[in-house]
Amino acid sequence: MKTKGLTRRGFFKLFGGGIFIFFSTWDAMKLLALQPQTRRTLPTDYNAFLRIGEDGMVSGFTGKIEMGQGPVTSLVQMLADELDVAYDKVKMIMGDTDLCPWDMGTFGSLTTRVFGPPFRAAAAEAKAALLMLGSEKLGVPVSQLEVKEGIIMDTLDRNKQVSYATLAKGKKIERYLDTKPPVKDFRDFRIMGKSYLRQDALLKVTGQAKYAGDFHMPGMLYARILRPPSHGAKLVSADTSAAEKIEGIIVVRDGDLVAVLHELPDKAAEALVKVKGEYRFTEKEVDDKSIFGYLLKSAPEPYIVVEAGNLDTGRSLSRTIVESEFYNSYVAHAPMEPHTALAYMEGDRMILRASTQTPFPAQEAVAQALGMPLEKVRVITPFVGGGFGGKSVNPQMIEAARLAKLAGKPVMVAWTRQEEFFYDSFRPAAVVKVTSGIDEAGRINLWDYRVYFAGERGSDTIYDVPHSRTTSYGRGWTAPEVHPFATGPWRAPGNNTNTFARESQIDVLAVRAGMDPLEFRLKNLKDERMIAVLKAVADKFGWTPAKGPSGRGYGIACGTDAGTWVAHMAEVKVDPTTGHVRVVRVACAQDMGLCINPEGAVIQMEGCITMGLGYALTEEIQFTGGKIHNRNFDSYTLPRFSWVPKIETVILDQHDQPAQGGGEPAIICMGGLLANAIFDATGARMYQLPMTPERLLDALKKV
Amino acid sequence: MEETIRFELNGKNEEVLLDPELALLWVLRERFGLTGTKYGCGVGFCGACTVMVDNEPLRSCSVPVGDVAGKKILTIEGLANDGNLHPLQDAFMKHDALQCGYCTPGMIMNAYGLLLKNPEPSRQEIVVGMENNLCRCGAHARIIDAVESAAHEMKGGK
Numbered sequence: 001m002k003t004k005g006l007t008r009r010g011f012f013k014l015f016g017g018g019i020f021i022f023f024s025t026w027d028a029m030k031l032l033a034l035q036p037q038t039r040r041t042l043p044t045d046y047n048a049f050l051r052i053g054e055d056g057m058v059s060g061f062t063g064k065i066e067m068g069q070g071p072v073t074s075l076v077q078m079l080a081d082e083l084d085v086a087y088d089k090v091k092m093i094m095g096d097t098d099l100c101p102w103d104m105g106t107f108g109s110l111t112t113r114v115f116g117p118p119f120r121a122a123a124a125e126a127k128a129a130l131l132m133l134g135s136e137k138l139g140v141p142v143s144q145l146e147v148k149e150g151i152i153m154d155t156l157d158r159n160k161q162v163s164y165a166t167l168a169k170g171k172k173i174e175r176y177l178d179t180k181p182p183v184k185d186f187r188d189f190r191i192m193g194k195s196y197l198r199q200d201a202l203l204k205v206t207g208q209a210k211y212a213g214d215f216h217m218p219g220m221l222y223a224r225i226l227r228p229p230s231h232g233a234k235l236v237s238a239d240t241s242a243a244e245k246i247e248g249i250i251v252v253r254d255g256d257l258v259a260v261l262h263e264l265p266d267k268a269a270e271a272l273v274k275v276k277g278e279y280r281f282t283e284k285e286v287d288d289k290s291i292f293g294y295l296l297k298s299a300p301e302p303y304i305v306v307e308a309g310n311l312d313t314g315r316s317l318s319r320t321i322v323e324s325e326f327y328n329s330y331v332a333h334a335p336m337e338p339h340t341a342l343a344y345m346e347g348d349r350m351i352l353r354a355s356t357q358t359p360f361p362a363q364e365a366v367a368q369a370l371g372m373p374l375e376k377v378r379v380i381t382p383f384v385g386g387g388f389g390g391k392s393v394n395p396q397m398i399e400a401a402r403l404a405k406l407a408g409k410p411v412m413v414a415w416t417r418q419e420e421f422f423y424d425s426f427r428p429a430a431v432v433k434v435t436s437g438i439d440e441a442g443r444i445n446l447w448d449y450r451v452y453f454a455g456e457r458g459s460d461t462i463y464d465v466p467h468s469r470t471t472s473y474g475r476g477w478t479a480p481e482v483h484p485f486a487t488g489p490w491r492a493p494g495n496n497t498n499t500f501a502r503e504s505q506i507d508v509l510a511v512r513a514g515m516d517p518l519e520f521r522l523k524n525l526k527d528e529r530m531i532a533v534l535k536a537v538a539d540k541f542g543w544t545p546a547k548g549p550s551g552r553g554y555g556i557a558c559g560t561d562a563g564t565w566v567a568h569m570a571e572v573k574v575d576p577t578t579g580h581v582r583v584v585r586v587a588c589a590q591d592m593g594l595c596i597n598p599e600g601a602v603i604q605m606e607g608c609i610t611m612g613l614g615y616a617l618t619e620e621i622q623f624t625g626g627k628i629h630n631r632n633f634d635s636y637t638l639p640r641f642s643w644v645p646k647i648e649t650v651i652l653d654q655h656d657q658p659a660q661g662g663g664e665p666a667i668i669c670m671g672g673l674l675a676n677a678i679f680d681a682t683g684a685r686m687y688q689l690p691m692t693p694e695r696l697l698d699a700l701k702k703v
Numbered sequence: 704m705e706e707t708i709r710f711e712l713n714g715k716n717e718e719v720l721l722d723p724e725l726a727l728l729w730v731l732r733e734r735f736g737l738t739g740t741k742y743g744c745g746v747g748f749c750g751a752c753t754v755m756v757d758n759e760p761l762r763s764c765s766v767p768v769g770d771v772a773g774k775k776i777l778t779i780e781g782l783a784n785d786g787n788l789h790p791l792q793d794a795f796m797k798h799d800a801l802q803c804g805y806c807t808p809g810m811i812m813n814a815y816g817l818l819l820k821n822p823e824p825s826r827q828e829i830v831v832g833m834e835n836n837l838c839r840c841g842a843h844a845r846i847i848d849a850v851e852s853a854a855h856e857m858k859g860g861k
């Protein structure tokens with residue numbers, strides 16, 4: 001039994017009495033194709049629980065974290081609804097390795113989709129337990145009882161009541177959920193499916209919300225760490241003598257780790273300038289121009305993701321065959337809050353408050369780096385200022401813990417923006433090659449899709465093609481032996497690249513078939529839910545059929561991600577003299593099954609569309625060997641207010657379907673969507689992301 | 704060299720002995736525990752550190768504390784009045800104009816400065832006025848809505 005985090009013995013001591021329901025979400029988890037690095041032996045009993053306290057307050061405990069995507073709100077809605085208590089009587093305790101059971105991390109839009117159903121079931125179980133207690137107490141059969149706002153009452157004599165709080169008082173009841181109690185039918189929802197304001201909004205608009213860097217401790221020191229000029233540079237020697245002379249500076253050295261500590265961050269920064277490092281260089285010989293050829297040359301053994309029919313047959317059935325190659329660059333996560341961690345010893349335990357998406361894996365990593373037993377390390381996750389996948393990797397926590405141990409004082413490691421741009425685990429640069437064919441009637445008969453280094457998420461064709469094969473070179477988003485620096489999962493990993501390639505190619509085929517791109521898609525789709533979102537978005541957008549390029553600047557793209565179906569339409573204006581693209585409007589339709597918090601889902605869709613403008617139009621890491629050239633927001637351009645189009649969203653009503661992910665799907669189409677809109681405006685086909693003015697002007701020359 | 708520096712901070716007179724070269728951002732956060740003002744880039748590119756200095760929104764990461772001697776500073780923590788939220792704070796909540804919330808204090812302070820100068824801005828003027836504050840979560844459209852509705856709310860000299 002490898003349950004990490006709070007043990008059963010520990011919890012009564014910590015929480016006192018009440019009613020506890022323990023449950024597990026692993027069955028659902030196991031079904032997911034996890035990346036190898038996140039695979040591990042999973043605990044067999046529980047990984048979440050909820051508590052009805054002696055005061056009637058309900059707390060849900062989970063190792064998930066809040067980084068803006070809103071589970072603070074949606075999980076509360078589920079618990080409050082299933083238990084029939086008020087929304088404000090429920091709170092979530094998240095991402096604390098002492099209080100919460102083990103969890104692998106917050107990513108992949110898993111929180112609602114995988115975590116939600118067992119959470120609801122546990123709440124239903126708690127309610128059943130409370131009804132039993134209530135029935136004993138009131139001497140009324142359960143079937144005759146009803147619950148309102150945490151009060152159980154006799155439906156025949158409403159004066160006979162007892163509250164959850166009264167029932168929980170002095171009790172120590174623990175239940176383990178193994179059968180699934182029935183959850184509410186959507187027709188009975190009071191709270192789910194409705195829009196609620198974020199629970200954390202007040203803290204965030206008043207500046208009271210605490211992020212990792214906002215904690216302060218007596219004696220705490222800020223660390224600035226000596227960094228190499230490029231990836232692949234190895235520290236040979238460091239001269240810290242000048243820094244040591246500065247008042248209040250402590251210099252810490254431990255192998256490669258050289259840091260200066262001071263109680264004021266500016267002073268630590270000043271001292272770091274005086275530290276001189278000598279390096280040995282063993283960089284990869286590649287830059288942002290030669291990267292694609294380099295990737296193709298370095299391609300690992302491929303594997304087939306999915307296959308149907310026979311490619312030769314498909315070829316012989318095709319009248320027109322189109323071969324294309326698509327490229328996309330390395331992209332940074334660039335959350336507004338850089339990686340941050342405060343580490344300090346409490347007795348013989350190392351405590352960390354850190355901006356992380358993966359508190360439990362980080363706890364393990366810190367324990368391992370320090371050679372401490374796992375129980376001696378505690379990770380507490382406060383509010384996280386954006387993650388997008390980038391905070392699944394947490395080197396800053398190991399740095400802080402090592403330094404705190406060496407200095408014997410609390411140490412804050414708050415990466416500067418320059419460090420954030422250097423040590424980020426970028427979205428990998430990738431190449432996609434597609435060979436596809438259509439017949440006289442505009443039916444796709446052949447689809448041979450090969451993706452290099454992006455991973456397979458979203459690589460499967462969503463279209464109905466009799467003869468197709470999808471091949472992936474490389475698994476997932478890392479290939480440390482190939483990339484010149486770290487790469488990692490980036491919001492909807494792999495799918496941005498794959499959807500850009502697929503939807504661009506589909507548009508090329510539509511043009512060759514002489515068909516309207518929407519009509520061409522509908523003709524080649526069988527998936528009813530994909531068809532439904534396309535029709536919904538066309539309706540919202542006011543799409544009228546035309547062959548491309550129509551000159552209107554209309555684009556279309558669709559796909560699936562995290563179990564959700566999504567389709568977009570856009571209108572762009574292209575300035576042919578500057579190559580500048582203005583996105584006028586974007587419509588987006590989504591089928592995400594049961595939508596727990598519609599307002600929250602719309603916010604995520606808008607966020608995805610806005611963020612997606614960046615990787616589609618400007619965001620790109622420029623580098624030479626291991627040297628990163630974009631180190632701040634002057635040279636790495638994020639979407640800004642003036643870029644934001646008019647955004648319209650539709651969520652298809654599917655409340656009898658399981659809830660799916662909502663934090664990522666709406667970003668996957670943005671590359672293909674805008675490429676197709678640019679083509680429709682100008683006749684220029686863009687094969688590389690981001691579609692910078694320079695690249696667009698080049699493409700215009702070829703029209 | 705340390706110097707005595709006096710300024711008004713969120714309505715209170717303060718006096719500190721400090722190196723005047725220290726960035727106002729860190730003085731606010733370290734000396735006064737006002738951690739609502741955030742670090743995002745350190746060089747004036749993102750606006751996460753925006754505070755009001757004598758009614759001007761400034762980027763506190765790039766202002767040496769010596770420069771604010773004798774001036775009035777207002778941070779996000781000083782915006783609510785006796786527990787009553789400022790209309791901008793209210794509007795950000797109502798419009799759900801935030802996700803991770805890290806850019807939010809800087810956004811609100813910058814908008815505060817904008818409305819001080821131009822109490823009835825057009826949407827386009829809001830966009831231009833907010834342009835250099837960055838948000839990675841993509842809350843932009845709602846932030847514009849929030850500023851617009853706060854401006855509306857504040858008409859009548861609140």
Ligand code: FES
Binds near residue numbers: 746750763765
């Ligand atoms: S931290 Fe001051 S502008 Fe970015």
Ligand code: FES
Binds near residue numbers: 806840
């Ligand atoms: S809300 Fe996250 S950066 Fe703006």
